Amino acid sequence: MTNIADYSDQPRYTIKHVSAMTGIKTVTLRAWERRYEVLNPRRADNRYRHYSDRDVAVLHWLKSRLQSGVSISMSVRELLQITDEGNWPGAVAGGPPLSGHRAGATPAQISHLLYQALLRKDEVESDNLLRQSLASFDLITILQDVITPCLVQLGEAWYGKEISIALEHYASAFIRGKLLTLLQSYPNHRNAPYILVGGAPNEQHDIGTIMMAVLLRSQGYRVEYLGTNLPLEDLVDYARDEKPGMIILTATVREAALQLERMQELLKRLRPAPIFGYGGFAFAYDPLLRKRVRGVFLGETLETAVEKITGLLPPAGSKPGS
Ligand code: B12
Structure with missing residues (x-):
């Protein structure tokens, strides 16, 4: 035993x-x-x-x-x-899993195992690895240190023609699906501060954006994830009715980031105007883009973004952490 x-x-x-x-x-x-x-x-x-x-x-x-x-x-x-007496009782059923070959594995090791499992299209193993991550690491570590490097590795393999476009699409769709399920697993409190999260016009990448939405919901915000390639005029009309406290838009590619130059101007149509925050790979890759887009640049990482957002729009019932 x-x-x-x-x-x-x-x-x-x-x-x-x-x-x-x-x-x-x-x-x-x-x-x-x-x-x-x-x-x-x-x-x-x-x-x-x-x-x-x-x-x-x-x-x-x-x-x-x-x-x-x-x-x-x-x-x-x-x-x-x-x-x-220097002893311990026997463990009861239902406890944490004991020293499988992955127990104690670092986020980087799990990330690589996930990459390999996805290339084999082994969905059971991929799912197990994600579950193990959820039991072992905090959410931000899973997003930044397990899932992101796995996707970057997939991208490099695709870019280097080691894997087909179809296989890369399959793997990113699998992860995207898991993140959306995770998003829905958190309660969306109707009375909590309300944030709309989406991707800029002309943007196809949405995994980082979904991560942002997941993290904010995990912090107790009311978060609506609106998908990517959002037409800004429609979004502002929607915000007029919905009255969110904040709108967050992300961009991975430059052409999408440049679309956000218009956003702050469009928001002048609203009274009171929600806070406009933005971020994503494009702004980390080319810091000059931050000078062109007005609004709050939320930093280069999800972690810094959450810190800034909680400062600007504190989550409901927020108390010092424990
Ligand atoms: C999967 C993928 C796709 C998929 C996207 C599927 C989907 N539903 O998202 C598809 C196939 C659609 C795609 C399309 C394209 N892609 Co692509 N893609 C990738 C890939 C392999 C992974 C992207 C990803 O999801 N990464 C994981 C996420 C979590 O990382 P991330 O977005 O950077 O997010 C992290 C941070 O940036 C930050 N973050 C993210 N969002 C936010 C938001 C805020 C507010 C903050 C603070 C932080 C933050 O936190 C995250 C966690 O650490 C990358 C390779 C790579 N190195 O990343 C290329 C990559 C992003 N793609 C690239 C390109 C060029 C394209 C295409 C133009 C290719 C083409 N010629 O058609 C098109 C884009 C068309 C368009 N207009 O958008 C380039 C982008 C380079 C650039 N900046 O210009 C990359 C880097 C590949 C490369 N090495 O060239 N792609």
Whole structure:
């Protein structure tokens, strides 16, 4: 039988992930930590708690004791008796997966495995790798360090004629589909600050744009993803009725980025005008484009964008992180 001692004690998961993995509310996790000193998650530089696979296995064990009618204080006492003797209880079912050949893999390694699985058109393995990422890393790491490098690698293979256009399209469509499913998996709170996200006119790339939408929904915003190649006049008409607090448009290619020069002017038709934010590969590739487009340049990465957006339009009920 697997023992809790077999699990790694390396900090990996945020409190939100642990809550999703165990079904125990974050408020309960904090209360158990405070009252029973049962777990001692490490604090990262930003003061966020980070839990290990072993912590998650302990929580599954505690939860199974509670389900069999033992009180939390009694369960903790039982656990401490065992650990005081230098042992650990046996792990219960439903805990984190144990040391498969990918356990402990870095985002870069998972990204490469995903690339290989997609080239083999192995959808089960690709799906497993994405699931494993969701259980192991925070969302921003998955988007920036697992999925993006995989797509860039696909692009290079296509550019170098190592793979066909069809295979590259298949792989990017698979990832795009998974991201849209992830987007829909987050609640879209109607009372939260409202953001429209889409791609500039003449733009076909939309994966980075969907990532932006996913991240903002994960932060509690009400986000509508409007697709790409958006006609700006229509968009402004839509915004007149919908009254979003912010509109974010992205561009990967230069010709699309240049279309955004008109946006701030068009928004003058609205009272009050929503904040206009923009970003994407085109602006990172050619920083001079930022001088030509008025509005808020949201930075080169999704991470900087979220920071800027939360400063400009705080998410509903936002409190300092825990
Ligand atoms: C898949 C792909 C396509 C697919 C897109 C499918 C889709 N639904 O998105 C298709 C086949 C349609 C396509 C078409 C074209 N493509 Co293409 N494509 C790619 C590829 C392989 C991957 C793109 C991708 O999704 N990357 C992953 C995403 C997540 O990366 P990203 O968009 O850069 O986003 C990251 C950051 O930029 C940032 N970010 C993204 N959005 C935002 C938004 C904000 C607000 C912020 C702050 C940050 C941010 O965060 C993301 C995460 O790190 C790249 C190769 C590469 N090196 O990227 C080429 C690439 C982007 N394509 C390129 C080109 C040239 C084209 C075409 C012109 C080809 C052609 N001749 O037809 C057309 C474009 C037509 C058009 N007008 O748009 C070039 C672009 C170079 C440039 N800037 O000029 C690239 C770099 C390939 C290359 N090496 O030449 N492409």
